[in-house]
Amino acid sequence: MPKPPQAAPLTRVAPHDEAMVEAVIDWFVAEARDLPWRRADCTPWGVLVSEIMLQQTPVARVEPVWREWMLRWPTPAALAESTQADAVRAWGRLGYPRRAQRLWECARVIVERHGGDVPGADPDLGEAELLALPGIGDYTAAAVRAFAFGERAVVLDTNIRRVIGRAWHGQALPAAHLTKRERDFAAALVPEVATEAVAWSAGSMELGALVCTARVARCEECPLATECVWLAAGKPGLEEAPKRTQAWHGSDRQVRGRVLAVLREASAPVNVTGLAVLEDVEPGQLDRCIGSLVDDRLIALVDEQKGAYALG
DNA sequence: AATTCGGGGTC
DNA sequence: GACCCAGAATT
Numbered sequence: 180m181p182k183p184p185q186a187a188p189l190t191r192v193a194p195h196d197e198a199m200v201e202a203v204i205d206w207f208v209a210e211a212r213d214l215p216w217r218r219a220d221c222t223p224w225g226v227l228v229s230e231i232m233l234q235q236t237p238v239a240r241v242e243p244v245w246r247e248w249m250l251r252w253p254t255p256a257a258l259a260e261s262t263q264a265d266a267v268r269a270w271g272r273l274g275y276p277r278r279a280q281r282l283w284e285c286a287r288v289i290v291e292r293h294g295g296d297v298p299g300a301d302p303d304l305g306e307a308e309l310l311a312l313p314g315i316g317d318y319t320a321a322a323v324r325a326f327a328f329g330e331r332a333v334v335l336d337t338n339i340r341r342v343i344g345r346a347w348h349g350q351a352l353p354a355a356h357l358t359k360r361e362r363d364f365a366a367a368l369v370p371e372v373a374t375e376a377v378a379w380s381a382g383s384m385e386l387g388a389l390v391c392t393a394r395v396a397r398c399e400e401c402p403l404a405t406e407c408v409w410l411a412a413g414k415p416g417l418e419e420a421p422k423r424t425q426a427w428h429g430s431d432r433q434v435r436g437r438v439l440a441v442l443r444e445a446s447a448p449v450n451v452t453g454l455a456v457l458e459d460v461e462p463g464q465l466d467r468c469i470g471s472l473v474d475d476r477l478i479a480l481v482d483e484q485k486g487a488y489a490l491g
Numbered sequence: 492a493a494t495t496c497g498g499g500g501t502c
Numbered sequence: 503g504a505c506c507c508a509g510a511a512t513t
Contacts, residue, residue: 233508274497316510336508
């Protein structure tokens, strides 16, 4: 293995750790899914769109929507020339429609500020330029730098956090909040050579998605099985789960979704408050949800006379 | 640091 | 039914 350049990493990684990282990379080369946004002909825009869609949404649900989206809006400029309403409508049932709104805004900013090219390739400014875009946070900025531009970046999503937590620390599930300590440890594991760094990021993410899954880990298939601290300890900590899930049925979140679903399907403005499909919703809650959707600029009152709303 | 923000597959 | 998913933005 070639020696990395003089620039030493902040934290030295033991040969043992390097071997584990390489094991994940080798596994990924053999087992990676053939996803469209991983193909060599996928543009940075395609990668960016996939990353936004994949925020809190599984691959299986994203893939068909991503394909349609890329056929319709193959470039940031194409999306920027369309309307937010079209973007939200094409988003379909992926959830968190504010992502569609931000992606549309993101396309406009890319056109205005970056001449229509997705930023992020610059080794110095890339990170900051991406973080400045709507809907792009720490994870997505790093992911675009790595997967769209092949740069070394510290990609840290829920999958990678779980893999590192288990294999290196023996923890079943990552903590609710990312600490500097955890980030520093993850950063130290990222290989210095960019191509390997990208392979590690994609590979550890894929390992978390396919093998080292949250509920039932398939350790017999894992390339880290012989080294995994968590497996050696007998896979403790999965039973405890005082996470307190947020109620869904009847929540504002659900009602907002139902209102938006009506307006997505409609070809003309709709008086939402008089709708049969929303009869079971308390008037107060319905008004509150409509109000918050208006505040978010996801919908707008377009016919005051009729009290009719449409997608913003 | 805690909340809010969708929706559906899976166990 | 509870849980989980390539998180981000706001307070």
